[in-house]
Amino acid sequence: EEPQSAPAAASSAGQQVVETPSGTAGPTCTLEQFGGTKFDLKTATVGFSQSEKEANPFRIAETKSIKDEAAKLGITDLKVTNAQSQFSKQITDVQQLIAQGVKLLVIAPLNSDGWEPVLQQAAAKKIPIITVDRKINAKACSDYLTFIGSDFYEQGKRAADRMIDALGGKGKVAILLGAPGNNVTTERTNGFKDRVKEKAPEITISFEQTGEFAREKGQQVTEQLIQSNPDINGIYAENDEMALGAVTALKGAGKEPGDIKIVSVDGTRSAVQGIVDGWLHAVIESNPRFGPLAFETAQKFLNGEAIPDKVIISDRDYDTGNAKDSLGEAY
Amino acid sequence: MRRTELEAVLEARGVSKRFPGVLALDGVSLALRPGEVHALVGENGAGKSTLIKVFTGVYQPDGGELRYQGGPAAFGTPLEAQRAGISTIYQEVNLVPMMSVARNLLLGREPRGRLGVIDAAAMYGEAERVLSGYGVDTDVRRPLRTLGVGAQQMVALARAVSVDARVVIMDEPTSSLEPREVETLFGVIRRLRDSGIAVMYVSHRLDELYRVCDQVTVLRDGRLAHTGPLAELERLRLISLMLGRDQNEVRTEGLTSFSREHAEGDERGSGNGAPVVEARGLTRRHVLDGVDVSVKPGEVVGLGGLLGAGRTETAKAIVGALPLDGGQVLVAGAPLRAGSTSAAIRAGVSLLPEDRKAEGIIPTLSVRENIALAALPSMGRAGVVSEAKIDRIVEIFMRRLRIKAASPHQLVSELSGGNQQKVLLARWLAVRPKVLLLDEPTRGIDVGAKAEVQALIDELAREGLGVLLISSDLEELVEGADRILVLREGAVVGELSGDEVTEERIMATIAEQSDGRADA
Amino acid sequence: MAELTHDRGGPRGRVAVLKPQVFAWVQDYGVYAAVLALLLFNVLFTPHFLDASNFRTQLVQVTPIVIVSLGMALVIGTQGIDLSVGSVMALAAALVVLYLGYGWLPALVVAVIGGAVVGAAGGALVAYVGVQPIVATLALLVGVRGLANVLVPQLVEFRNPDLIALGSSSVAGIPVIVLIAAALTVIVLFVVRRTTFGRQVVAIGGNRSASELSGLPVRRVLLLVYVISGLLAALAGVLATARLQASDPTSLGMFIELSAITAVVVGGTPLTGGRIRVLSTVMGALLMQLLAATLIKHNLPQSWTQMVQAVIILAAVYATRKRETR
């Protein structure tokens, strides 16, 4: 039997769509304001610092998107580092990229705080930094250039909406938390909880345990959970992997699809398939294809145009209505 | 004798100490007075080391009272005892092998320079000075473990004596010393005594006791058997007290086994037949210099020489435990694979190592497992051991060697030193070797056991076993060996056989060669 | 031997005092007592704890740790340590899906061979080059996980019914993987107690130079011990993969080396080598599993979970520690 692995995204499908610039135009930034000098993107050394191993669909798609787009634009000297989930290493990685003379930095930060040493060095050399998928807590257009990514808090809220929807406004819900201390975990949790409190006070969140964003942990925690809390109605998983682990656990415990409503965030192909199979109720997308938008923004900036201080992309969501047709676009 | 009227400086009153399964000390009383040398004797496992450890705070007594300098004493740690003026040399060399000689010697009282920081140059100078007083001339920056056991013992001795102490306790300090070193030690002991320091002295070598000790206390099975002036005690009486047997019985059974055999003439297979093991030109830089040794079946070959002469190295080289720069070992004419002890053992050559603690016992295993260890491959089928076979072997050897243990399942590390040595002997006999290399086999063994071991060696030789005997005890060497090779600085400098085998000749051979070298 | 004890020890050899015996019992069986105590707590305070399915869940979840711990116990018995086990699990997960096309059994064999090869690499570094076990296996911990990821860059789901059945089917109500773990425990127990190899392992851990002089094939035994550890870890990796119904070389077996070491030590095997306690190791793993389950079931936040685990580990090891005779 053929193992079925999720192939990387088809290049054009599932492209990121910008949400903000057309709508609420925040403060903008120009080359002049930033104080940099113009250079040719094609011949410059460009650095990309990835935070986690390219071993889950999100990171794979993200790195691939950056590399593909760079190749497409004819950027020959792209240096990629990977922090292997160690924040100290990421700081060093970026510093070493700067030491290697990069002109533009694209960073997928592991953490939002703690970028002081990098920002200082980059500022001294006037190297523009575009952060993707997670924010850096600093001043746009001076410490760094701009941020492109999703709003995790918003993702949590939208997941809550789906959950409320699925449960009809009341029931017991468990949360499979991401890795502790991670900004993404915090924001997806807060968004979810705030929304539930606000819109469906009859839903109680009776269980929250970390599944560390991993499938196996998701499975193990869910096995324990349905043992001791057989009356649970819904599970909110803060990423798809944990949701799929939960599915395996439910299958093993003899549950039927739909017995327990699962909502998760990410939009990987396996998860969307899970919706098709009836195990998942809905998936909120978090789009990892930052390449085109990042380089487009950089080029605009170098051309002297004003760019927004943050580019929030509009994430779609998948449910039984669109899952089947959208399978090809999921990553 | 002279000072019995003085008040005791260190005293035990009815002290008891219990270990799981054993009452090691049972109401023992002992008084140590200033300016006396007090012998503590008894069989292996009689409780001598335990008593010493109770005195020095290593163990806490379960009952009884300790008194020091006229007041009750309770040392919680060896450090407290040491600070109070009780300095001890423990039975097993207890130094730190990886630290340098100098740091070992001076640990805790290193010379300080400015800012209270250790002055390394002064430390090395001081260490060299102190050690040369004990006949140890070596690079004091070397790690201690690169010294032979004897030299290490001298370092321990120098360390213990050079502190300002009121009481010096020595647990078998001479067991690995040469006659020359023993003289040095006795000089030190007499100096200590004359300056009013109390010395407690444990040894299994009875002549030594009569040479330096004033008082004697005999322990037997953890109980006090006798205490009093030594000179009044006849040697035979002392032995009978230790063994708890009648004096006449002791006399008729005899104590040394070698001498009788010699008197009866050489009926052992010595001299005839081809050598069972033959080492040719063993060479290792700085250590061995073309040593040739051969042992025939039924022959006991002695290796003589001073500390560091390379006897241990020779033995290790033969069994392949020491990498060589040159040379070859033949067993029954066939060359042995170099550097493999298991090949040597399979060919029938085994070594009883000198350093019992570091290279002999497996402390985490029981007596039984320790005995069976080397013979394991023959103790079962297809890699599965036969417990019944092991039990049988273990029982035989525990009985034959009279190993004193609570049970075969007792941890070997809980046995007294002498009994550990017997366990190791049993391990080697269990593999039925053709040649047994014995490096200081009777070190730390009591008179009774020593005789047993010696008798055993004789008996084995008569059965056709070849023996290479290394011993610092010249008497033992002379009585036990048919032929003696004298080593000096890693080379064979003389061979004595027949009537030449006497202590005088050995000493002369060593001295001759030294003089010869001095002239050259 | 019993007779020997009596006629030799005499009246003095048999002084048995009650109190030390109780201590000795706690020292030897403390981990069993701790498991019982935790079970009791759960029966009283955890809803639905007594369901058969709950016990099945706990046993199934502990299986990989038990299997890995068995190998770890052998390694620790030689005074070594094997940090590479988690990465070996990941490698096995990667290999098993890569070769699943040839059927589950060949795939399993390849995975286990892969584990043995990694074990051999670590063992060779330790036994022949003389590298300290902790660094030798640390290098493997890093490198082998990378290798697993090179082979299978991301999680791969599989649909092979045999492999899935291996992970989820039961015989007489007992999950197959639990039976496998039990069988392995018995085998390792036999090896440690009854074979020459087992004796050699503890002897080497107890005193390496004495073992060398006693003619033991020290290097070969060391090598073999690491090979066995790698082999068992690989098997654990395959079983975990079968259960997950997906191969996840990225996170499978992460930090399991610490759990396994904890299980071994909580079970009373000293890290200084020379002694191996197989059944207590299994109990140690069960204790840690039950503890984790209890904390999850009672929905404690991560901060509390970790602090409580710390305290329980300390308490368990305190009870089983070797007392100094003073």
Added chain:
Amino acid sequence: MNREQLSRTLQQHGAVMVLGTLVIVGSLAFDSFATPANAASVVVSSSFLAIIAIGMTFVIISGGIDLSVGSLFVLGGVLAAYGSQYGMLVALLLPLAVCGVVGLLQGLVIARTGMAPFIVTLAGLLGVRGLMLAISDEGATTYLVKDRAFAALGQGEILGLSYPVYITAVLALAAMVLLQRTGFGQNVYAIGGNEQAAALMGVPVARTKVYVYVMSALLAGLAGALNAARLSSGVTILGIGLELDAIAAVVIGGTLLTGGAGGITGSVAGVLLLGVIQSLINQVGNLTSAFQQVVSGLFLALVVVAQRLLSKAQRLT
């Protein structure tokens, strides 16, 4: 210098020599490797691990091990950032005090009960991280460094190198003197070489052990605090697996895990080796993360084997 001294020197400085070789090879292979900026980034980022490795060296020489340093590092950082709102002094003293207490507890448990250091500090690893999560709202709260003077401690520079590098250098020198030239240092070696013998020789075993663990914890906390100053915030996701890096550095540096031998120079060289390996991988610039791991694993194996062969003349383990 005779053969023995030579081999002893090799044993002690094997790591330094491997480091030198690697640097030379790296500079020949990559233009941008031996630049001052890159060297500075390696040195600066290594300094925090180096501080931890110094403490770890003492622990390992004494025959122990300290797995709690990674957790203490992150706890120290969080506490320093939290404390910085009350000024520089609190920012430094709070982490040192808390970490010192943790070290004291660990040391006391190890010294008094004879429990294996591995297990006691493994419990420390878990417990301290739990504590850190508890005071940071399960890791969700990141305290920012408010105090300028404190931030400067981590960020200020002299000659292109930030203060932590100099602090590390001073600590390393002090540690060398402590280890080689004081009674305490001798006691540490003695305990690691033969604990029983050390006790019989009158070394205060328990007290020395306690000091060693307190020191290790203090240094880990200090490293965490300095890092927080550098990052201007108490990042909560740091320090996972850091203990293994520290142990690896110390052991690569020639310190025996069984205790009794080793030194500070080697450990610092070991830390730099790890840093240089990472930097070389970054120089390549297009390895996938999986390959990066394979390469660093191979490098690590290569380095320990090289180090081991260099020191083989001197038979130790």
